[in-house]
Amino acid sequence: MRRAGGERALWWHHFFLLWNTIDGQTRxxxxxxxxxxxxVGHLAKDLGLGLSEIFDRKLRVASEAGEQYFSVDTGKGELVVNERIDREALCGQSASCVLPLQVVVENPLQLHRIEVEIRDINDNSPRFVINELAFEIAESTVVGGRFPLESAEDQDVGTNGLRTYVLSKNDCFSLKIKQIEDGRNVPELVLDKPLDRETKSVHQLLLTALDGGNPVKSGTAQITITVLDNNDNNPIFQTSLYKVAVREDIAKGTLIVKTQASDRDEGLNGDVEYSFGKHTPENVLGLFDINSVTGEIFLKGILDQETAVTYRIDISAKDKGTPKMEGHCRVQVDVLDVNDNSPEVILTSEPNDVPEDAPSGTVVALLSARDLDSGDNGKVTLKLPVGSPFSLKPSFSNNYALVTNGVIDREIMSVYNIEVTATDAGSPSLISRKIIPVKISDINDNAPVFSQPSYNVYIGENGRAGTIIYSVSASDLDLGDNAKLSYSILDSKVQDVSVSSYVYINSENGSIYSMHSFDYEKLKVFQIQVQAKDHGSPSLSSNATVHVFILDKNDNAPSVIYPSSAVHGSLSQQRTSRSSKAGHLVTKVTAVDADSGHNAWISYRLAEATDASLFAVNLYTGEVRTKRAVSEQDDSSQRLLIEIKDDGDPVQSTTVTVSVLLEDGLHEPILDLRHKTDDSHKKTGRMALYLILSLASVSVLSLVTFLILAVKCLKSSRSSGSCCMRWSDSEDYKNPNRNLQLQLNTDGPIKYVEVLGGDMMSQSQSFRSCLSPTSEYSDFTFVKPSSTTDFKDMINVLDASLPDSTWTFESQALSRIQNCTKRSFLWSIALPIQQLRCTVFEERAVVILS
Incomplete structure (x- = not known):
């Protein structure tokens, strides 16, 4: 018979091994x-997947029931049984037993839902909880009396479940099947004939329970009936079924229901005691308690609607007669759900790393919601925080896809801890939260950034080649190769030569090195364009400018530019009259230094002289003057060795030799004429008076004429004058917005300011006198001032920027410089060179003070 059962099961296997798709789901x-x-079935084929995709896309099955009853044969794509399935343990007495499965396929991430229905086979026999039943029945029991028997249990369902009962043959009893409200069949023993204790006091019956399987299985129970005398009325309940509904959160000790039975007998035969049925399950006894006197049922445990929805309790009422008579009823307790279970968020698949340029709608993870409550209490809603760059896309049966929904920037947030909030529809609603970490992967979307847009670097001239000049640095907000930087110098020209011939850069750390030494006199400043490029794909870059300023060193000795003969190394010869008085200007030595600043400040010193008491050299101007009057005893040839030094460190110097010839002048004839004039003074007195008046008149007339001519010259666009004076005026002076700059320069002890104008076509006005170089009055030119430039303000700025040891613009000097830039030149034409000189070199106006 066991073999036949195995063949039957195999037949069922081949018969039910089929699948169908309902509402997009495979069963x-x-x-x-x-x-x-x-x-179980060819899963890959049913999902439309090829065999190669099973391994590549990591096809796997997840069970919602918790146990992994099934797995996937990766070689064939078949869904196979992973372990033994006991339908009765899995679904109990439920008519339908369906296992929901989730099939996860990656790359791209997909979720399929399939269902496996477990069909029952007849593998369980009906079974009585108690194999031996004992009854005491009074002999006075009337024919037709019914005695409920213990029902059998069969874990199978449907046709394989419990079908009927059979009672062994006897003379007094028959079997009736009673169907109660829940659909169960309860056997009852019916008395067909009156009992006669004296004839037979004990009856032995056999009750057999049969199921509907093929082959049929059965279970038996032995019934022993003892015939008693006397008490012949049973207690009778008001109703055979008590129904009550209670909330699962009621407190312990709460009255559930009150049962009540009555007995028509009197005395002890009518005194009733209540109790639970003999075969009441332990879980019921642990939850409920009954008062044996009043029949009240109380709650003594904690109800949980998720564990059991309904409890059916058999209640027995026995009298105290001899023999005892009893009545029976059933109490049905329905447990009402309350919202006592928080919703859950379950991750179906772990979240993938998301690139920061992922488009909207990219699937990050799959998740589902679950609540153990029922009804509205079990309806779950998921939501994300407001403003999150992610959203939830519902699919089916409380399953969701977590997708991107906005711009993601790894540099702002590298890991998103996404808080998913689950809320049920109960009242009050319960809330739970789950944190899902999502990592953002980097892309090359940030260009390198230098620590500053431009750098100023100062280096001394004559440095060694290969010396580090400066180190630039840049940073990149990206990661890995996207943030790895290399530095380079963009090609540009410095004095028509590629900048790469001057400097080179370390590509890894941004250190800039010199290719050779620099000469300040040839190159004062140049700039380098440095580029930082990352190693991303595509790579990004940014540039910075490095301004390199060459600092001067005292590497040039002063050079003599006057006397001109001394420039070429020959002896300079100067002549002066023997009638020269003390302080007479003999000559002036002028030198320049190619260096700048203190290195170009020049001082003059008389190193050697034929007669040191006769001549002196001005320390700053180089003027050679007599210290005393020349006498007849002085040698006619005087040799002067003048040393010229700069103010650098170390000091550079040069010398010039000046030969001064003392010659007799024409002062004696002039004195003789003056004596003769004195002798005839009386004769010519009146003539002299007339001459003085004439000269005064001519002087006044000349002065007025000169003033008129000067005004006309200023108003005229082009005109010329006498005394070698030249006036120039450009017609392009239309734009009043001049770009004037002040630049301080030094030429030995001579301090001068260059007023740098605009373009070469801008208007300039200049006068040049034809006086000798050794005259106490020198050339001057001036630039027509801008109408929008406050020259006084520029001088104040210049004055504040100079050290006290250099020179200071006082009020008198300032007024003279202003005069130099006015339209009228008369105020400056007679200024001595020791105080002020104005000149113009091309577009530069130069104001010189000593």
Whole structure:
């Protein structure tokens, strides 16, 4: 018979091994108790996947029931049984037993839902909880009396479940099947004939329970009936079924229901005691308690609607007669759900790393919601925080896809801890939260950034080649190769030569090195364009400018430019009259230094002289003057060795030799004429008076004429004058917005300011006198001032920028410089060179003070 049962199960296996798709879901049907490795269905084929995709896309099955009853054969794509399935343990007495499965396919991430229905086989026999039943029945019991028997249990369902009962043959009793409200069949023993204790005091019956399987299985129970005398009325309940509904959160000790039975007998035969039925389950006894006197049922445990929805309790009422008579009823307790379970968020698949340029709608992870409550209490809603760059896309049966929904920037947030809030529809609603970490992967979307847009670097001239000049640095907000930087110098020209011939850069750390030494006199400043480029794909870059300023060193000795003969190394010869008085200007030595600043400040010193008491050299101007009057005893040839030094460190110097010839002048004839004039003074007195008046008149007339001519010259666009004076005026002086700059320069002890104008076509006005170089009055030119430039303000700025040891613009000097830039030149024409000189070199106006 066992072999026949196995063949029957195999037949069921082949018969139910089929699948169908309902509402987009795949369902397979199999019998329970299949062997491990049995094929359920061709899963890959049913999902439209090729065999190569099973491994590549990591096809796997997840069970919502918790146990992994099934797995996927990756070689064939078949869904196979992973372990033994007992339908009764899995679904109990439920008419339908369906296992929901989730099939996860990656790359791209997809979720499929399939269902496997477990069909029952007849693998359980009906069974009585108590194999021996004992009854005491009074002999006075009337014919037709009914005595409920213990029902059998069969864990199978449907046709394989409990079908009927059979009672062994006897003379007094028959069997009736009573169907109660929940659909169960309860056997009852019916008295067909009156009992006669004296004839037979004990009856032995056999009750057999049969199921509807093929082959049929059965279970038996032995019934022993003892015939008693006297008490012949049973207690009778008001109703055979008490129904009550209670909330699962009621407190312990709460009255559930009150049962009540009555007995028509009197005395002890009518005194009733209540109790639970003999075969009441332990879980019921642990939850409920009954008052044996009043029949009240109380709660003594904690109800949980998620554990059991309904409790059916058998209640017995016995009298105290001899023999005892009893009545029976059933109490049905329905447990009402309250919202006592928080919703859950379950991750179906772990979240993938998301690139920061992922488009909107990219699937990050799959998740589902679950609540153990029922009804509205079990309806769950998921939501994300407001403003999150992610959103939830519902699919089916409380399953969701977590997708991107906005711009993601790894540099702002590298990991998003996404808080998913689950809220049920109960009242009050319960809330739970789950944190899902999502990592953002980097892309090259940030260009390198230098620590500053431009750098100023100062280096001394004559440095060694290969010396580090400066180190630039840049940073990149990206990661890995996207943030790895290399430095380079963009090609540009410095004095028509590629900048790469001057400097080179370390590509790894940004250190800039010199290719050779620099000469300040040839190159004062140049700039380098440095580029930082990352190693991303595509790579990004940015530039910075490095301004390199060459600092001067005292590497040039002063050079003599006057006397001109001394420039070429020959002896300079000067002549002066023997009638020269003390302080007479003999000559002036002028030298320049190619260096700048203190290195170009020049001082003059008389190193050697034929007669040191006769001549002196001005320390700053180089003027050679007599210290005393020349006498007849002085040698006619005087040799002077003048040393010229700069103010650098170390000091550079040069010398010039000046030969001064003392010659007799024409002062004696002039004195003789003056004596003769004195002798005839009386004769010519009147003539002299007339001459003085004439000269005064001519002087006044000349002065007025000169003033008129000067005004006309200033108003005229082009005109010329006498005394070698030249006036120039450009017609392009239209734009009043001049770009004037002040630049301080030094030429030995001579301090001068260059007023740098605009373009070469801008208007300039200049006068040049034809006086000798050794005259106490020198050339001057001036630039027509800008109408929008406050020259006084520029002088104040210049004055504040100079050290006290250099020179200071006082009020008198300032007024003279202003005069130099006015339209009228008369105020400056007679200024001595020791105080002020104005000149113009091309577009530069130069104001010189000593």
């Amino acid at each position: 397979y049907t199999i019998p329970e108790e299949l062997k491990q490795g049995s094929v």
